[in-house]
Structures are given as structure tokens and as C-alpha cells.
Amino acid sequence: MRYVSTRGSAPVLEFEDVVLAGLAVDGGLYVPEEYPYFSSGQIEAMRGLNYVDLAYKVLEPFVDGAINPDALKGLINNSYKNFAHPEIAPIIKLDENVFILELFHGPTLAFKDFALQVLARLFDCILLKRRQRITIVAATSGDTGSAAIEACLKREAIEIFILHPKGRVSDIQRRQMTTVKEDNVHNIAIEGTFDDCQELVKQMFNDPTFRAEQNLSAVNSINWARIMVQVVYYFASSLKLGAPGRGIAYSVPTGNFGDIFAGYVATKMGLPIEKLIIATNTNDILSRFMKNGEMQIKEVIPTLSPAMDIQVSSNFERLLFDLYEGDGPMVKQKMDEFKKSGKMVVTSGVLKKAKKIFASCSLNDNGIKNQILETYEATGLIVDPHTATGVHAATNCSKEKVPIVALSTAHPAKFPDAVQNAIKIKPELPDHLSDLLDRPEFFDVLPNNIEAVKSYIRKTAFK
Numbered sequence: 001m002r003y004v005s006t007r008g009s010a011p012v013l014e015f016e017d018v019v020l021a022g023l024a025v026d027g028g029l030y031v032p033e034e035y036p037y038f039s040s041g042q043i044e045a046m047r048g049l050n051y052v053d054l055a056y057k058v059l060e061p062f063v064d065g066a067i068n069p070d071a072l073k074g075l076i077n078n079s080y081k082n083f084a085h086p087e088i089a090p091i092i093k094l095d096e097n098v099f100i101l102e103l104f105h106g107p108t109l110a111f112k113d114f115a116l117q118v119l120a121r122l123f124d125c126i127l128l129k130r131r132q133r134i135t136i137v138a139a140t141s142g143d144t145g146s147a148a149i150e151a152c153l154k155r156e157a158i159e160i161f162i163l164h165p166k167g168r169v170s171d172i173q174r175r176q177m178t179t180v181k182e183d184n185v186h187n188i189a190i191e192g193t194f195d196d197c198q199e200l201v202k203q204m205f206n207d208p209t210f211r212a213e214q215n216l217s218a219v220n221s222i223n224w225a226r227i228m229v230q231v232v233y234y235f236a237s238s239l240k241l242g243a244p245g246r247g248i249a250y251s252v253p254t255g256n257f258g259d260i261f262a263g264y265v266a267t268k269m270g271l272p273i274e275k276l277i278i279a280t281n282t283n284d285i286l287s288r289f290m291k292n293g294e295m296q297i298k299e300v301i302p303t304l305s306p307a308m309d310i311q312v313s314s315n316f317e318r319l320l321f322d323l324y325e326g327d328g329p330m331v332k333q334k335m336d337e338f339k340k341s342g343k344m345v346v347t348s349g350v351l352k353k354a355k356k357i358f359a360s361c362s363l364n365d366n367g368i369k370n371q372i373l374e375t376y377e378a379t380g381l382i383v384d385p386h387t388a389t390g391v392h393a394a395t396n397c398s399k400e401k402v403p404i405v406a407l408s409t410a411h412p413a414k415f416p417d418a419v420q421n422a423i424k425i426k427p428e429l430p431d432h433l434s435d436l437l438d439r440p441e442f443f444d445v446l447p448n449n450i451e452a453v454k455s456y457i458r459k460t461a462f463k
């Protein structure tokens with residue numbers, strides 16, 4: 001399978017190079033030249049497969065022989081071995097027609113484990129074949145850091161450095177990173193803010209000598225492989241609820257638009273999804289776009305659902321490319337306009353196309369608290385603040401007659417304060433993390449100084 005850039009001028013690449021490239025050199029994102037398609041007979045035949053076998057079926061056309069079938073199957077199997085639930089992504093019934101898809105049974109209790117566990121193994125597999133190694137550097141204020149660390153530990157070809165702002169990450173989220181003790185995992189507490197950490201990472205990537213010498217790589221959600229892996233749970237859940245014979249709708253707590261875009265890819269692949277509802281928090285740029293076709297940046301407002309506190313949703317560009325029927329130069333023009341003026345407008349025809357499959361719904365912090373309480377009182381289920389936006393959208397904004405599935409993107413124990421505030425009960429960490437607060441921590445403290453960080457990495461990587 002060949003992959004093209006959404007901005008039309010980067011080289012066309014095959015699967016392995018797309019995984020390693022991340023961002024395309026023209027600033028665009030890679031997408032398949034053509035989406036694979038399963039007939040309803042083929043989808044019907046997937047019924048009853050376990051999660052790992054289903055994942056192989058769904059991913060195989062994207063990988064397209066680049067990795068041999070046994071190696072690919074083994075890699076997928078190992079990726080989901082550490083999940084705490086036998087079904088990997090179980091469905092819970094909330095109401096007659098409303099379901100929750102629990103995506104938090106991975107090692108770090110958020111849905112990012114699904115894609116990062118596979119991505120790190122793909123990196124390892126491809127790099128070992130090529131006798132190359134990479135150094136991953138990332139800044140984090142929450143979920144991504146721990147999911148990346150858990151995915152990269154023990155990977156031979158990867159050394160990972162995660163920068164977090166000292167004293168400014170929640171206890172649980174910091175400990176999920178710093179209690180990992182592995183030779184290739186390095187936690188650095190920077191004496192500064194999250195923005196300082198991000199700036200340091202940017203400076204490292206912008207230094208061609210350092211970048212080449214360390215073979216720097218990123219794990220952000222623009223990597224195609226992350227999207228592709230997330231398509232699998234749409235297939236798994238739809239099949240359980242009666243697809244392909246019956247339509248399904250989804251409600252997806254959205255930040256960078258990666259998770260919901262995977263749902264869109266599933267529709268292109270033949271899954272009968274009738275609606276994808278974009279659930280946003282107070283940072284509602286996507287909801288506003290769906291109303292009037294105008295994407296207009298505002299300031300990021302901190303909320304109870306921090307993983308969705310985003311104004312520029314990078315993966316939206318992939319949808320734009322599809323809405324403009326693969327017109328790369330047009331997407332480039334739109335994205336340049338957006339970068340320059342903080343605003344992008346699409347025609348009513350394009351908006352209409354988007355609205356055929358997407359709807360949207362936003363919820364502020366007060367609404368999030370109320371939804372956590374309401375769900376708890378009605379069903380006894382404790383949901384995290386991100387999931388609450390999805391449940392709200394599923395129950396209040398869906399006009400569909402088909403079953404609707406709200407994606408549950410994080411375990412409530414990751415956000416104990418917000419949950420406790422809403423229902424006066426502290427959510428318990430699952431067994432494998434129950435002693436998290438008693439484990440020893442391993443990290444080094446560095447000043448907010450680029451030379452100090454570079455020299456630390458030079459001294460430590462692959463030693």
C-alpha cells in the first residue's frame with residue numbers, strides 16, 4: 001500500500017517509511033492512497049474473532065506484506081498481552097440504546113495504550129531490520145508520557161526521554177512515568193512549566209546536528225500507525241452490536257481528532273457507522289466549526305478533561321484532505337491560511353459533506369461534573385471527566401435510532417480529584433497499580449536549559 005501526504009508534495013511512501021517518518025516533509029500528514037474496503041460478507045466473517053485476530057485482519061491491508069504475517073501477529077499479540085481485561089475493549093450497556101466502550105484496560109489506563117503499544121513494537125521491528133536505532137524525546141503534562149514509556153520499555157532499538165515540568169504534573173500521572181525502572185527509559189523533571197518542556201523538545205528537533213546524531217523521533221498522534229491501530233476497536237465494538245446488519249453511532253471525546261478520525265477510516269473501510277459525534281469540552285473549536293464551517297482559534301482553557309484541552313486538532317487535516325477529494329495543494333492553502341490568521345473557512349458544500357457523517361456536542365466543566373454524577377446515580381458506573389463528555393454527547397446530542405457507543409478514553413482513577421468532587425467517592429486504582437503511590441521513583445532534575453538537556457541525553461542514550 002502506498003501513502004500520500006495531505007499537502008500533496010512529499011514523496012509517496014510505503015508502510016515502513018510512513019511509520020518512521022511521522023510528519024511528511026511538506027508539513028502534511030500521511031494517509032493511504034486508497035482505503036481498503038471490506039464487503040459486508042467479509043465483515044460478517046470477522047464475527048467471533050478474538051481481539052488480536054480481528055486486529056490482524058483489519059491491519060493487514062495497511063501493512064500490506066511489509067512485515068511477515070507471523071511477525072505481525074506476534075507483535076499484535078504482545079501489544080495486548082498486558083491489558084487487564086480478557087476482551088481488551090469491553091462494552092458496557094448504560095441504557096436501552098447507549099453503550100460505553102472501555103478503552104482504559106491498558107497498562108497506563110488510557111486509550112493511548114492501544115496505539116502506542118503497537119507503534120513502539122513496529123518501530124522496533126522495522127529498526128532492527130534496518131540496523132538503526134532512535135531516540136524518542138517528548139514533553140508531557142499527562143497521558144502521552146506514561147503511555148509512551150510503557151510502550152517503549154524493553155524495546156531494543158529505542159531510547160526514550162520524557163520531560164515533565166517539575167512539581168506540575170498530578171501525583172498519579174507523574175508516578176505512572178517515574179516508577180518505571182528500565183535502562184532505556186529516562187524521566188527528566190525540568191525546573192519550569194510544560195511550555196518550557198515543549199520548547200526544549202522543539203529546540204532539540206530544530207538542531208539538525210543533534211537531531212541527526214541522536215536520530216531523534218517523536219511519538220505524537222500524527223503518526224499514521226496510531227490511527228490505523230485505533231480503527232480496530234470500532235470494528236470490534238460494531239460487530240458485537242450487530243454490524244454489518246445494523247448501523248451504529250459513536251460519540252468520541254476529542255482533542256487532536258485522532259481517535260474519531262479512526263472511526264471515519266472505519267466507515268471508509270465498509271463499517272456501517274451512521275454518525276460520529278465529536279464530543280468536546282469548553283475548548284470547542286471543532287463544535288463551532290461544525291455549526292458554521294469556520295475553524296477559528298481561541299485561547300486554550302484548562303478544564304477537568306485536560307487531554308482535550310486543544311485548539312489545533314492536527315488530525316483534522318486528514319479529514320480535510322478527504323473532504324477536498326485528495327486535493328493536496330488546496331489542503332496546503334487552507335492549512336497555511338489557518339496558521340497565518342488563526343482562521344480557516346470551508347464552503348457550504350464541504351461542510352455539508354462533513355455533516356453527513358459528523359455531528360458535535362460540547363460540555364463545560366460544570367456539565368462534566370453533573371454528567372459524572374448522573375451516570376453514577378443512574379447506573380452505578382464511575383466515568384472519568386473525558387468519558388463524561390462522550391456520554392453526554394451520546395445521550396443528549398444523538399438523533400440516530402441506532403445503538404450509540406460512547407468511547408471511554410480513561411480510567412476514572414486517573415482523575416481522582418474531579419471524580420471525587422462530583423460523586424464524593426474516590427475511584428480506586430486497579431490491582432496492578434494499587435501500590436503506585438508507594439513505589440520508588442526514578443527521575444533526574446535538570447534546569448530549564450537546552451545545553452543541560454542535550455548533554456544529559458548525549459551522556460545517557462544507548463550507554
Ligand SMILES: *Cc1c(COP(=O)(O)O)cnc(C)c1O
Nearest residue numbers: 254255256257258259307409410
Ligand atoms: C488523548 C486523549 C483524548 C483525545 O483523543 P484525540 O485522539 O487526541 O482526539 C481523549 N481522552 C483522553 C483520556 C486522552 O488521553
